[in-house]
Amino acid sequence: MRPTLNRSFFKGMWNLTRTYWHSEEKWRARSLLTAIVLLNLAVVYMLVLLNKWNNRFYNSLQDYDIDRFWSLVGEFSLLAAVYIIIAVYAMYLQQMLEINWRRWLTGRYLRTWLHNQTYYRLQLLDNSSDNPDQRISEDLNLFTTLTLDLSVGLLRTTVTLASFAVILWNLSGELVLPLGGHQVAIPGYLVWVSFIYAVLGTWLTVKIGRPLIALNYHQQRYEADFRFSLIRLRENSESIAFYGGERQEEINFSKRFKKVFDNFWTIMLRRKKLTWFTSGYSQIAIIFPILVVAPRYFGGQLALGGLMQTVTAFDKVREGFSFFISSYTSLAEWQAVVNRLLGFDANVAQVNAQAGNEGVKIVDTADSELQVSGLDVALPNGVRLLKQLELRLAAGDSLLITGQSGCGKSTLMRTMAGIWPFGQGTIRRPAGQSMLFLPQKPYLPQGTLRDALLYPYGGGLISDSRIKEIMAICRLSEFTGKLDMADNWSHILSLGEQQRIAFARVMLQQPQWLFLDEATSALDESTERWLYRQLKEQLATTAIISIGHRNTLTGYHKMKLSLDGDGKWSLLQL
Numbered sequence: 293m294r295p296t297l298n299r300s301f302f303k304g305m306w307n308l309t310r311t312y313w314h315s316e317e318k319w320r321a322r323s324l325l326t327a328i329v330l331l332n333l334a335v336v337y338m339l340v341l342l343n344k345w346n347n348r349f350y351n352s353l354q355d356y357d358i359d360r361f362w363s364l365v366g367e368f369s370l371l372a373a374v375y376i377i378i379a380v381y382a383m384y385l386q387q388m389l390e391i392n393w394r395r396w397l398t399g400r401y402l403r404t405w406l407h408n409q410t411y412y413r414l415q416l417l418d419n420s421s422d423n424p425d426q427r428i429s430e431d432l433n434l435f436t437t438l439t440l441d442l443s444v445g446l447l448r449t450t451v452t453l454a455s456f457a458v459i460l461w462n463l464s465g466e467l468v469l470p471l472g473g474h475q476v477a478i479p480g481y482l483v484w485v486s487f488i489y490a491v492l493g494t495w496l497t498v499k500i501g502r503p504l505i506a507l508n509y510h511q512q513r514y515e516a517d518f519r520f521s522l523i524r525l526r527e528n529s530e531s532i533a534f535y536g537g538e539r540q541e542e543i544n545f546s547k548r549f550k551k552v553f554d555n556f557w558t559i560m561l562r563r564k565k566l567t568w569f570t571s572g573y574s575q576i577a578i579i580f581p582i583l584v585v586a587p588r589y590f591g592g593q594l595a596l597g598g599l600m601q602t603v604t605a606f607d608k609v610r611e612g613f614s615f616f617i618s619s620y621t622s623l624a625e626w627q628a629v630v631n632r633l634l635g636f637d638a639n640v641a642q643v644n645a646q647a648g649n650e651g652v653k654i655v656d657t658a659d660s661e662l663q664v665s666g667l668d669v670a671l672p673n674g675v676r677l678l679k680q681l682e683l684r685l686a687a688g689d690s691l692l693i694t695g696q697s698g699c700g701k702s703t704l705m706r707t708m709a710g711i712w713p714f715g716q717g718t719i720r721r722p723a724g725q726s727m728l729f730l731p732q733k734p735y736l737p738q739g740t741l742r743d744a745l746l747y748p749y750g751g752g753l754i755s756d757s758r759i760k761e762i763m764a765i766c767r768l769s770e771f772t773g774k775l776d777m778a779d780n781w782s783h784i785l786s787l788g789e790q791q792r793i794a795f796a797r798v799m800l801q802q803p804q805w806l807f808l809d810e811a812t813s814a815l816d817e818s819t820e821r822w823l824y825r826q827l828k829e830q831l832a833t834t835a836i837i838s839i840g841h842r843n844t845l846t847g848y849h850k851m852k853l854s855l856d857g858d859g860k861w862s863l864l865q866l
């Protein structure tokens with residue numbers, strides 16, 4: 293997405309910004325903001341006092357007035373002390389507001405991302421935004437920091453500009469220019485000079501720095517892609533080590549890093565151009581006001597104090613007019629961040645709009661049966677994997693779904709779980725009854741073994757003795773001593789052990805409906821037989837729907853649904 297500044301950008305940005313200030317934390321946020329604004333105004337006031345002090349101080353030097361000199365040094369110490377206290381608290385409170393705002397926004401984004409399985413549905417979108425993790429961790433951080441920095445900066449600059457423009461106006465007097473036989477008097481000419489100087493500088497900076505907006509936008513994205521590929525290596529280290537895939541991985545890393553490098557190189561060249569200009573501009577700014585005021589000083593219209601005060605006032609006014617110059621890069625970055633967050637929001641909105649509008653209707657009914665009627669399961673490109681499926685299952689039933697690899701068995705399970713949006717038909721599910729889906733890849737969350745066993749619920753509800761009893765049934769007794777050990781269990785446990793953990797989870801949670809997607813594929817046949825028998829004993833009334841290729845599974849089910857991958861299906865009583 294190319295960042296653009298248009299009405300919808302400003303509308304989106306406004307929506308993004310305003311939520312926090314109208315949230316349940318609004319009073320705290322607004323009080324902090326008020327304090328920050330007041331402190332920043334106080335900073336400007338102190339700068340004005342210091343500027344006036346400049347005049348008197350340099351005059352005391354010029355007049356060799358030692359008593360006045362020491363009394364002004366004392367005054368300076370006081371002004372400086374107050375200035376420091378105000379500046380420290382202005383920064384401290386601003387950071388406090390930043391982190392509070394970020395905490396609130398992060399909570400909101402996390403909830404939206406997790407709600408309605410949006411994290412899963414997002415990846416099914418064609419135009420899904422890249423790296424949602426980066427949006428939540430990095431972009432929200434940058435957004436709050438930059439928004440506050442820029443807006444507080446703008447406020448402080450405006451007030452500084454207004455105060456010092458008045459001072460400079462009063463100090464500069466009139467410049468009389470001969471123009472075609474006439475004399476033209478320009479009042480407050482130093483203000484005009486600094487204005488022209490700054491506007492010229494700003495215009496050139498914007499012209500040179502403009503491409504940085506898009507470049508920064510891409511840089512963030514390439515960095516995240518590169519980081520993600522490194523994380524994948526860590527997550528899949530064993531498979532890669534078995535394959536000896538290091539060379540291929542290196543090629544992949546280099547490819548991704550090349551994008552980081554190339555883009556940074558372009559940024560670097562652009563920044564170099566910009567820095568040629570901005571550092572030249574700020575160097576000239578040191579001498580420029582002295583040159584402009586020098587004629588009045590040497591003409592005797594200004595004392596040394598006046599000269600020094602004028603120079604600092606000129607500097608402040610120029611700084612004010614040049615606000616866009618010094619904060620141009622931040623502004624560009626901020627715009628890129630806002631665009632990325634808006635892109636993410638748009639994708640989430642698209643997913644949510646689809647969620648209510650899907651072809652497959654999942655209806656919770658008072659009925660005790662699970663009924664599938666007229667169900668078509670399709671791929672995102674519209675190709676149908678399954679046509680007009682009709683199915684009724686009651687408590688205690690067991691159904692085995694078979695068919696060749698890739699025919700759509702897991703996709704049917706996703707559809708029944710309500711996370712696959714492509715297709716049409718109706719699935720009526722008994723309301724209030726618990727359902728547990730065990731996907732093909734066992735998932736163990738970060739944390740202790742207990743967390744893994746009780747997932748997705750927390751601990752506390754089931755006693756230790758019950759957990760240990762079930763672990764013994766699932767042939768996991770050797771791990772009972774490690775229940776509270778936090779480790780990377782998905783890397784430590786064998787696939788068969790992970791599948792047994794999943795079975796223990798089922799027995800502990802006792803769902804009324806259980807969906808197993810090749811949940812015993814890594815187990816030997818005798819353990820598989822044992823576990824299915826235990827399932828029947830422990831969960832006598834649970835309906836079990838399994839997916840599997842093995843013939844041995846047939847013996848544990850009453851019905852068999854065969855899919856042929858072209859949409860046809862057949863249902864057999866076993």
Ligand SMILES: Nc1ncnc2c1ncn2[C@@H]1O[C@H](COP(=O)(O)OP(=O)(O)OP(=O)(O)O)[C@@H](O)[C@H]1O
Pocket residue numbers: 416671672677695696697698699700701702703704
């Ligand atoms: N997100 C997706 N986008 C596009 N196609 C997909 C997506 N997910 C799955 N598919 C395709 O849908 C088809 C069915 O996949 P599914 O996982 O349901 O097969 P399966 O019958 O469970 O296979 P297996 O027995 O190998 O596990 C496959 O051709 C797969 O490539």
